[in-house]
Structures are given as C-alpha cells and as structure tokens.
Amino acid sequence: xxSSAMRDLMALTEREDVISLAGGLPDTSTxxxxxxxxxxRTVAVNSCARALQYAPTEGLARLKxxxxxxxxxxxxxxxxxxxxxxxxxxxxIDLVCKTLVDPGDVVVAxxxxxxxxxxxxxxxxxxxxxxxxxxxxMRVDELESTLDELERTGRRPKFIYTVPNFHNPAGVxxxxxxxxxxxxxxxxxxxxxxxxxxxxxxxxxxxxxxxxFSLDGGNFVIYASTFSKILSPGVRLGWTVxxxxxxxxxxxxxxxxxxxxxxxxxxxxxxxxxAGPWHEYVRSLIEIYRRRRDVMLDxxxxxxxxxxEWTHPQGGLFIWATLPDYIDTTDLLARAxxxxxxxxxxxxxxxxxxxxxxxxxxxSGVNENQIRxxxxxxxxxxxxxxxxxxxxxxxxxxxxxxxxxAGSSAQTEPAAPMPDAELAKILRxxxxxxxxx
Amino acid sequence: xxxxxxxxxxxxxxxxxxxxxGARVEEALARLGHDVASIDVGGDLVDRLLVERPAVAFxxxxxxxxxxxxVQELLEVMGIPYTGSGVSACIRASDKVLAKxxxxxxxxPTPEFYAFNETAFRELGAAVALPVIEERLRFPIVVKxxxxxxxxxxxxxxxPADVPTALVAAFSYDRKVLLERHVxxxxxxxxxxxxxxxxxxxxxxxxxxxxxDFYDFESRYVxxxxxxxxxxxxxxxxxxxxxxxxxGVYELLGCAGFARVDMMLxxxxxxxxxxxxxxIPGLTETSLLPQAADAAGIGxxxxxxxxxxxxxxGG
Numbered sequence: 114x115x116s117s118a119m120r121d122l123m124a125l126t127e128r129e130d131v132i133s134l135a136g137g138l139p140d141t142s143t144x145x146x147x148x149x150x151x152x153x154r155t156v157a158v159n160s161c162a163r164a165l166q167y168a169p170t171e172g173l174a175r176l177k178x179x180x181x182x183x184x185x186x187x188x189x190x191x192x193x194x195x196x197x198x199x200x201x202x203x204x205x206i207d208l209v210c211k212t213l214v215d216p217g218d219v220v221v222a223x224x225x226x227x228x229x230x231x232x233x234x235x236x237x238x239x240x241x242x243x244x245x246x247x248x249x250x251m252r253v254d255e256l257e258s259t260l261d262e263l264e265r266t267g268r269r270p271k272f273i274y275t276v277p278n279f280h281n282p283a284g285v286x287x288x289x290x291x292x293x294x295x296x297x298x299x300x301x302x303x304x305x306x307x308x309x310x311x312x313x314x315x316x317x318x319x320x321x322x323x324x325x326f327s328l329d330g331g332n333f334v335i336y337a338s339t340f341s342k343i344l345s346p347g348v349r350l351g352w353t354v355x356x357x358x359x360x361x362x363x364x365x366x367x368x369x370x371x372x373x374x375x376x377x378x379x380x381x382x383x384x385x386x387x388a389g390p391w392h393e394y395v396r397s398l399i400e401i402y403r404r405r406r407d408v409m410l411d412x413x414x415x416x417x418x419x420x421x422e423w424t425h426p427q428g429g430l431f432i433w434a435t436l437p438d439y440i441d442t443t444d445l446l447a448r449a450x451x452x453x454x455x456x457x458x459x460x461x462x463x464x465x466x467x468x469x470x471x472x473x474x475x476x477s478g479v480n481e482n483q484i485r486x487x488x489x490x491x492x493x494x495x496x497x498x499x500x501x502x503x504x505x506x507x508x509x510x511x512x513x514x515x516x517x518x519a520g521s522s523a524q525t526e527p528a529a530p531m532p533d534a535e536l537a538k539i540l541r542x543x544x545x546x547x548x549x550x
Numbered sequence: 551x552x553x554x555x556x557x558x559x560x561x562x563x564x565x566x567x568x569x570x571x572g573a574r575v576e577e578a579l580a581r582l583g584h585d586v587a588s589i590d591v592g593g594d595l596v597d598r599l600l601v602e603r604p605a606v607a608f609x610x611x612x613x614x615x616x617x618x619x620x621v622q623e624l625l626e627v628m629g630i631p632y633t634g635s636g637v638s639a640c641i642r643a644s645d646k647v648l649a650k651x652x653x654x655x656x657x658x659p660t661p662e663f664y665a666f667n668e669t670a671f672r673e674l675g676a677a678v679a680l681p682v683i684e685e686r687l688r689f690p691i692v693v694k695x696x697x698x699x700x701x702x703x704x705x706x707x708x709x710p711a712d713v714p715t716a717l718v719a720a721f722s723y724d725r726k727v728l729l730e731r732h733v734x735x736x737x738x739x740x741x742x743x744x745x746x747x748x749x750x751x752x753x754x755x756x757x758x759x760x761x762x763d764f765y766d767f768e769s770r771y772v773x774x775x776x777x778x779x780x781x782x783x784x785x786x787x788x789x790x791x792x793x794x795x796x797x798g799v800y801e802l803l804g805c806a807g808f809a810r811v812d813m814m815l816x817x818x819x820x821x822x823x824x825x826x827x828x829x830i831p832g833l834t835e836t837s838l839l840p841q842a843a844d845a846a847g848i849g850x851x852x853x854x855x856x857x858x859x860x861x862x863x864g865g
Contacts, residue, residue: 120566121563121564121565121566121567121700121702122563122702124565124566125561125563125565128561439714439715439718440718441718441719441722444702444703444718444719444720444722444723445722447563447702447703447722447723448721448722448723450563498718498721498722500672501668501671501672501717501718501721502714502715502718504671504672504675505671505677505680505713505714505717505718506677506714507677507678
C-alpha cells in the first residue's frame with residue numbers, strides 16, 4: 114500500500130488552481146451538450162421506466178450489441194452473449210481478482226503497471242511480480258524466465274495483466290511479434306492473460322495491431338475495455354469478454370458487488386451508439402489528443418533538462434518521463450505543487466518502491482496552453498534540482514540549460530529522435546533499493 | 551455555547567490530516583452544543599469569516615499557513631479569538647531551525663545540527679563544507695526541511711554519497727533544510743495541555759516501529775507499521791525529565807493552549823533530546839495528543855472543550 118503521506122500529496126493535485134497532468138482524464142468538454150440533452154430526451158421518451166429500473170447483471174442486450182460493434186472496429190468478432198457489462202474497466206480488474214486470486218497468489222504485471230491496478234492487486238493480497246518493459250512493451254523473454262523461476266518454486270501465476278496498446282503509464286505499445294509470443298506462452302503454459310485495452314481506438318500514428326484476444330481466439334485471454342476514453346468515464350461503463358467458466362464466475366462476483374451497472378447509463382450509451390456517428394466523435398478526439406501529445410512532446414524537448422528521457426506514445430493518453438536517479442519524483446511533486454502543476458510520481462506504478470525517478474504525464478485532460486505551461490513549470494523545477502545536485506556534488510550537469518536552449522543539444526547528440534531512441538533505457542528498472550526514509 | 555468556526559483543510563501538504571482533525575473536532579463541538587461553522591481554508595477565508603461572524607475560531611490546520619502563524623495573524627487582524635498558540639510562538643515552533651536555536655541557547659538538549667538555505671549551496675559554495683559537517687554529525691545523518699510537519703521530505707543519509715540526494719529531496723519542501731545528528735533510541739511524544747497557570751504534560755506516547763533494525767520515517771504514518779504505547783514504559787525519573795523538558799520547550803517558545811513535543815531517548819547514553827514542537831498536533835482518531843489525553847482520563851470532547859476554553863490566550 115502506498116504511504117498515507119503519498120496519498121496526502123496526491124490529494125493536493127486535485128486543487129482547482131493546479132494544472133493537473135496527473136489525471137487520466139479524457140476531455141469531456143468536447144462532447145456537445147445538445148447531443149447529451151437530445152440523447153437523454155430519447156431515453157426519457159422511449160425507456161423512462163426501464164432506465165430507472167435494475168438491469169440484468171450481464172448488461173442490457175442493446176448495449177452489448179453496441180459493444181460488439183466497438184470490438185469489431187478493433188478487428189474482433191464476438192457474440193453479445195459472451196459480453197459482461199461492467200462498472201468501468203476498473204471493475205473487470207476487480208472481478209478477475211475476486212474470481213481468481215487468493216491471498217499470496219502470484220499475478221504477473223508489467224513494470225511499471227497501471228497505477229489504478231496496484232491498490233486492487235494489493236486489496237486481494239496478490240503477490241505481484243513485475244516484468245520489465247522496453248520500447249516494444251513487456252519483455253516476453255523476461256516473462257518466460259520469470260515464469261520458469263516461479264515454476265521452480267512451485268508457483269503458478271493466476272494471470273498475466275497487460276495493457277498492450279499505449280500503455281498506462283509507460284506510453285509504449287506491445288509489438289506484433291511479442292503479442293504472438295505472449296499468446297504462445299499463454300497457450301503452452303495454459304495461463305490466463307488479462308488484456309486491458311482502454312485506449313486501442315485512440316491511435317495517432319501507424320497501423321493498428323491485432324489484439325491478444327483476436328490472436329488467441331478467446332481461449333486464454335480475458336479482454337477488458339471501457340467507454341471511458343471513447344465516450345465518457347462519467348457513465349462508468351466497461352465490459353469484459355472471457356472464457357466461459359471465468360465469465361460465469363465474474364458474473365456471480367458482479368452480482369455480489371453491485372447487482373448491475375447503472376441502467377440509466379446503459380440506456381444513454383446505447384442511445385448514443387444507435388444514433389450513429391460515434392466513429393466521428395472518436396476521430397475528433399484523436400485529432401485533439403494527437404495535437405496535445407505533439408504539444409507535450411515539443412514542450413518536453415524545450416523545457417526538460419538533457420538528463421531527462423521520455424517515451425513517444427503512438428496513441429493513448431500518457432507519456433512516461435524518467436529523470437536522473439538522484440531526483441525523487443514524489444519529493445519533486447511537492448515542489449511542483451508549489452508552482453501549481455502536478456503529475457503522478459512513478460512509484461505509484463510499482464508495488465515494491467521502484468520507479469522513484471519517473472513520472473507519468475497526461476496530455477488529454479487539459480488544453481494545449483495548459484500543457485505548455487505545465488511542462489514549462491515542471492521543467493523549471495527539475496532544472497533547479499539538477500543544478501542544485503550539480504553544486505552539491507561539485508560535478509555540474511552536462512548542461513546548465515534545457516535541451517531546447519539555443520544550440521545546446523546539437524553539440525553532443527542528434528537533436529530530433531533522441532527520446533525515442535532511448536526508450537529501452539527509460540523503461541529499464543533502476544536497481545531495487547530500500548528507501549532512505 | 552457559542553458560534554465556533556472550525557478552520558480545516560487548507561493548501562498545506564497536511565491537508566488530508568487536517569480535514570480529519572477538523573471533522574472530528576466539529577463532531578465534538580456539536581455534541582458539546584456549540585453552533586459550528588465549518589471552513590475549508592482557501593482564498594475566501596476572510597470573506598467566510600466576515601459572513602460567519604464566529605465568536606471564536608478553532609484552528610484544526612496543520613503545516614504551512616495554518617501552523618506557522620499566517621492564519622493566526624489574520625485572525626488577530628480580524629479580532630477573532632482562536633485556539634492554541636499565538637503568532638510568534640507558531641512562527642518559532644514551525645521553523646525547526648529557529649526552534650532548535652532557541653532550545654540550544656536555552657540549554658535544552660536537541661540533536662546537534664547545521665542548517666542552510668538553498669542559496670548557501672547555490673551561491674556560497676556550501677557544498678565544500680559538507681565533509682566537515684559529516685565528520686561532526688557522524689553517519690547516519692537526518693536531513694529535514696525546516697518547515698514541514700509530516701514525514702515528507704525527511705531523509706536518512708547513511709554515507710557521504712547519500713547526502714546530496716537527501717538534500718535535493720529536502721529542498722523540494724522548503725528553501726531551508728537542516729542536517730541533524732541521528733539519535734538512535736526510543737521515539738517519544740509528550741503532549742501538553744494548558745490548564746491555567748502551569749501547563750500540564752500528559753502521559754507520554756512511545757512510537758514503536760515494527761521493523762526494529764531499520765527505522766523508516768514513513769512507517770510512523772502507515773497504520774500497522776508502528777504501534778503506539780501510552781503511557782510509555784519508562785523509569786519514573788526519565789518520564790519526569792521528559793515532561794519537564796517538554797514543558798520547558800513549550801514555555802520557551804511561548805506556546806498556549808496545547809502542543810506536542812517530540813523527543814528521542816538515546817539508547818547508548820539514556821539522554822533525552824528534543825526534536826521539535828508541534829503547535830497544532832493532529833487530532834484524528836490515531837493522533838498522539840488524543841491518545842495521551844485519553845490515558846489521562848480526558849475524553850476527546852473534554853479535550854476539545856478545554857482547548858476551546860483557553861482560546862484567545864495565545865495572542
């Protein structure tokens with residue numbers, strides 16, 4: 114569990130006067146209020162009593178047909194009967210743990226992993242084993258050696274948790290080759306994989322890759338997704354498609370948790386998808402988020418010191434930046450908050466205290482000017498700390514200024530693709546060590 | 551029975567603790583029959599006070615603004631009596647460097663220390679002096695921000711190589727930090743409740759970390775990793791000495807109402823060393839002052855009432 118001091122710090126990131134690059138928020142201000150009003154009116158006129166009533170635990174049939182359409186857009190064919198509607202994608206993680214995990218059971222996750230999954234894994238007392246990532250996502254060679262090692266001690270993971278597309282928080286995407294490898298491993302070892310794919314449709318460059326679910330054919334992959342990023346997190350609706358025995362247990366688990374997800378939300382979302390142009394709305398989001406990603410990448414190049422490195426996501430909502438190991442991003446956040454800007458310290462994405470010099474930056478939740486200003490402010494405090502460390506150790510940093518300062522970066526390194534080329538290094542885990550306190 | 555404004559929350563790093571302290575105080579005040587106005591301290595504080603027109607303010611704020619004299623100064627200007635210490639005591643207590651200098655000058659034992667502003671390192675080359683400091687304080691050295699009440703930013707440096715990293719971290723919280731000799735031993739908290747002419751020391755609370763060979767400062771804030779014993783099992787003369795030191799610091803800094811004094815009982819020497827005084831200690835379910843009061847037979851409502859009774863004496 115995270116320390117309460119860390120939680121206290123994170124609570125301050127929600128202050129109104131803070132430019133928060135800490136959230137995972139889509140920009141819901143892009144949704145037209147007129148459409149919202151008209152959809153709600155449709156629900157009221159056509160389905161008032163039913164929208165105010167309980168829904169089936171597995172979800173409304175109408176909504177499940179919409180989900181089939183969304184999955185088809187990512188190259189998957191499923192039957193509506195195979196779908197379980199959930200209260201956000203988060204509930205899938207919870208239900209999978211509830212169904213499969215007993216205290217002490219091993220769950221394999223990426224390093225770093227989705228920060229929101231960490232408290233869920235901890236709540237079920239899972240023993241989380243994290244596997245390193247590089248620019249091509251989870252290192253499957255390390256996964257295999259980890260599984261071998263676990264097997265030698267008689268331990269078998271209950272499932273492997275992965276976010277293959279535009280990883281939260283790392284921003285990287287699992288390569289096609291590794292997707293095939295991962296599915297092969299799952300088949301050979303008969304291991305379940307939880308594929309969490311909230312961002313797959315938010316791709317800003319390059320061609321889409323097949324999901325693990327489609328490569329697997331529905332044997333070992335539990336698929337999870339959500340309406341949060343393509344429509345609204347406020348509707349709190351996600352879904353899962355899983356091998357039948359697992360799905361049945363998850364259904365029972367969901368009955369115990371909340372009986373059903375909000376009927377009102379389900380009718381609203383069904384009305385929205387049935388009205389037609391949801392692809393257009395997703396395309397409009399892609400345009401907005403691509404620009405914001407580019408603005409953030411440009412701002413990072415301009416304002417972060419040359420000692421910093423970061424990922425170049427092809428989609429999704431996050432960039433993962435890594436600073437020199439003498440900077441602790443939890444402490445840095447305190448100073449950043451003074452400058453009214455926030456990010457997520459990297460430690461939140463690990464279960465064992467690693468990730469201390471990394472940070473997750475979100476580019477979807479605030480506008481371009483706020484991104485520029487937010488990154489400028491964070492860059493300023495990082496530069497101050499880099500310079501301070503230089504004076505303390507008597508070894509001035511490689512440069513006193515940021516990469517973007519006139520001419521400074523061109524002298525020692527190639528200017529443009531630098532962050533991308535260094536991805537493997539960025540995601541390399543720093544050696545585990547006990548914190549000083 | 552009067553109209554009491556409870557000031558809580560605020561923008562300090564201890565906002566969450568303060569919200570809990572404040573909520574608990576509000577419940578107690580309501581049970582005691584007071585008319586409570588709850589104020590989450592922000593940019594509209596003065597406006598809210600003008601609208602609410604409280605007879606007295608109960609300050610349940612911790613950390614920056616709330617515990618350092620800022621809010622107290624505002625209440626002075628507005629003529630609203632408030633609980634706890636006055637402006638000058640808050641300023642002295644919240645700045646660990648000022649407090650430690652006052653203690654040292656007065657002969658109250660406090661661990662040896664050196665304190666610097668960031669400018670000393672940036673502009674005066676203070677880094678060159680670090681080896682001298684390290685030699686005098688000996689490792690491990692504790693590095694702390696001067697004005698930060700919680701565990702955030704407090705670092706242990708075990709070797710010379712740890713010191714720059716610890717300093718960079720501590721400077722994240724304040725422009726002034728101190729390097730302090732680490733006193734290895736028992737971690738004691740002496741709560742003070744002012745009851746008229748003489749402040750009274752409540753039963754001592756000892757924080758016992760679960761992992762005895764490795765004391766992680768964060769563990770004291772994580773439920774389950776530290777256990778609290780009250781009253782601490784101490785020889786009478788040690789307990790008396792701790793109480794008298796705590797009252798000495800309380801009076802030296804000019805506190806009023808209540809406070810908590812943190813100190814260490816060094817294992818090797820059996821000497822007591824005062825670390826700091828908290829002018830507004832936590833009032834949550836797990837906080838130390840309420841535990842100490844409880845051990846003295848003073849329930850939470852009574853504690854709140856007694857603190858409220860002495861409002862206005864700090865200024």
